[in-house]
Amino acid sequence: MIKKYQKRLYYLNKIRPFMDSDLIKVIIGQRRVGKSYFLFQIIDEIRTNNEKCNIIYINKEDNDFDNIVDHRSLIEYVESRIKKSFKNYLFIDEIQDINQFEKALRHLSSKKIADIYCTGSNAKLLSSEIATGLSGRYIEISIHPLSYQEFLKFHNLKEGEESLLQYIRYGGLPYLVNLDLNDEVVYGYLQSIYNTIVLKDVVARFNIRNINFLNRLIEYISDNIGSLVSAKKISDFLKSQKIQTTPNKILDYLSHLCSSFIIREVNRRDIKSKKIFEVNEKYYFEDLGIRNALFGYKTQDIGKMLENLVYSHLLRLGFKVNVGQIDGREVDFVAEKDGKRIYIQVTYLISDKSVEEREFGNLLKINDNYPKIVVSMDKMISGGFQGIDHCHIIDFLQDDELINRIKR
Numbered sequence: 448m449i450k451k452y453q454k455r456l457y458y459l460n461k462i463r464p465f466m467d468s469d470l471i472k473v474i475i476g477q478r479r480v481g482k483s484y485f486l487f488q489i490i491d492e493i494r495t496n497n498e499k500c501n502i503i504y505i506n507k508e509d510n511d512f513d514n515i516v517d518h519r520s521l522i523e524y525v526e527s528r529i530k531k532s533f534k535n536y537l538f539i540d541e542i543q544d545i546n547q548f549e550k551a552l553r554h555l556s557s558k559k560i561a562d563i564y565c566t567g568s569n570a571k572l573l574s575s576e577i578a579t580g581l582s583g584r585y586i587e588i589s590i591h592p593l594s595y596q597e598f599l600k601f602h603n604l605k606e607g608e609e610s611l612l613q614y615i616r617y618g619g620l621p622y623l624v625n626l627d628l629n630d631e632v633v634y635g636y637l638q639s640i641y642n643t644i645v646l647k648d649v650v651a652r653f654n655i656r657n658i659n660f661l662n663r664l665i666e667y668i669s670d671n672i673g674s675l676v677s678a679k680k681i682s683d684f685l686k687s688q689k690i691q692t693t694p695n696k697i698l699d700y701l702s703h704l705c706s707s708f709i710i711r712e713v714n715r716r717d718i719k720s721k722k723i724f725e726v727n728e729k730y731y732f733e734d735l736g737i738r739n740a741l742f743g744y745k746t747q748d749i750g751k752m753l754e755n756l757v758y759s760h761l762l763r764l765g766f767k768v769n770v771g772q773i774d775g776r777e778v779d780f781v782a783e784k785d786g787k788r789i790y791i792q793v794t795y796l797i798s799d800k801s802v803e804e805r806e807f808g809n810l811l812k813i814n815d816n817y818p819k820i821v822v823s824m825d826k827m828i829s830g831g832f833q834g835i836d837h838c839h840i841i842d843f844l845q846d847d848e849l850i851n852r853i854k855r
Contacts, residue, residue: 452484453601453624458590459488465586466493467534471552472564473577476590477708477733478648479640481621482566485590486538489564493536501533503561507544518551525555535561543567549580556584569648570706591763592619592734595756595844602628608824611841615752616744618736630744637740641709648707655703660690664700668710668730669742672751673779673793675715675727675770701730708733713758716769716781718813729770731755749824750795753840754779757793757822760844776809788817796825797837807832 465472466489474482483506493500503525505512515521521539529535537555542548542565555561577585593601595614601624604610617623617633620640626632649655667681678694678701685692704710711731715724732738735752761768761782771778771790780791790813792806810819811833820836822843829837 452487453621454488455481455485455590455597457594457597458485458588459492461588462489467562469556469559469584471556471581471585473585473587474564474566474590475570475587475708476566476568477592478568478644479620479622480590480592480708480734482568482590483540484621486540486564486566490536490538497534499533501528501530501535502538503528503535504538504540506540508541515545517546518548518554521545521548521551522554525551525561529560537561537563539563539565541566541568543569547576549576552577553580553584556581568644568707569652570708589762591759592736593621594619594760594763595841606841608841615735615749615756616739618734618739620734620736623736633736634740637734637737641737641741644707644709649703649709653699653703655700660685660692661700661704663688663690664697665704665709666742668704669732669738672731672738672748673729673754675729675777677727709737711758711762713768713770713780715772718771718773718778718781723769724772731758733759735759750793753795753822753824754793756840757791757843761791771813773809773812776812778809778813790817790819792819792821794821794823797821797823797829803832807835810835 462472462474474485476482486504490502490504493502505515505521505524507515515524525537539545539548545551548565552563552565555563577587595611598604598614598619599606599610601621602610602613604613613628617628618637620637622636623633626636645658645661649661650658655661663685664681667684668676678697681697682692682694701710701712705712709732711733713729713731715727715729716722717724732755735755738755758768758780761780764784766782766784769781771781778790779793782789782791790810792810794802794806797803797806806821810821813819818836819834820838820843821832822838822840824840825837828839831837
């Protein structure tokens with residue numbers, strides 16, 4: 448199992464404390480974000496540290512493992528390959544394709560015969576089955592497309608506006624390192640990935656028949672990145688396009704798309720009362736490249752895509768993210784982690800006084816001492832306004848910079 452890859456140290460550092468523990472390591476994320484190669488990195492690290500290890504590897508996307516279809520066949524396969532005089536490690540890639548897999552994991556975990564790692568591409572299935580069957584016995588680690596820093600490293604590019612625009616245009620799926628970064632090549636690949644995700648993780652899993660409706664729904668989300676949307680608003684739009692549906696059906700489809708990690712839902716929250724609103728959410732794409740491959744890269748959408756990029760960065764760093772609301776004004780992101788909070792406004796450019804008053808003014812409404820930042824692509828950054836930082840998007844995408852802001 449010799450594979451060539453670039454290490455993703457951020458995730459290795461996250462999983463190392465749990466290696467060789469009794470906890471099952473569950474690695475989740477959209478298809479083709481690098482979960483399989485992350486498993487290879489873990490395997491190589493184990494082999495480096497322990498020559499007397501036995502690796503049991505199962506990949507449900509490989510025809511060689513078609514006979515493993517349910518928890519019984521999984522248990523039988525694993526137990527037949529255990530070596531008693533070795534430290535045993537079990538790796539299962541795309542475990543959601545095994546029926547009642549949680550029963551097998553519970554059995555194998557209780558026997559303590561192997562250190563267990565598994566990946567999955569369906570959030571709803573994994574969360575419901577694992578939470579029910581393995582409560583308290585697992586740790587979940589999310590893998591995302593490449594960060595901007597990783598994108599630079601993978602593609603051997605220099606930090607700057609040119610590489611940032613390439614990152615926004617093509618996204619962060621790791622396999623792009625093997626392709627020429629041009630629209631025809633990259634978007635052809637990304638469209639095939641989208642089709643795979645939709646067919647395997649949405650259409651087949653949830654028995655969806657109207658694929659055209661699903662695609663129109665994704666198109667609507669693409670056009671409305673960063674805007675508050677509701678099932679009623681989407682339903683009215685689709686009716687104007689002569690597509691008849693109901694708000695409940697739309698909510699179901701949105702849930703299915705989120706469970707496959709194509710899009711992410713962000714709820715609104717009242718900053719003063721901390722109440723979570725139950726209607727009018729925002730949606731963002733897990734990978735901007737897929738969004739652009741489907742519906743085109745348009746320079747007039749740069750503001751939406753910057754907002755998507757900031758959200759993805761916060762999510763990658765492990766923040767819980769909401770859209771903020773205070774006194775009828777909107778704050779793009781309220782991000783919390785480890786008991787700390789940060790407020791963020793995103794805009795393409797501070798082009799005039801009215802934009803400055805809007806972006807900084809919304810944050811000035813918040814009467815607490817947590818850090819507040821306006822993020823933009825202005826070439827000349829003002830340095831701040833009445834205690835609120837003004838940060839260039841490239842600087843914001845440096846992990847340490849964001850962490851330092853929160854620690855102040």
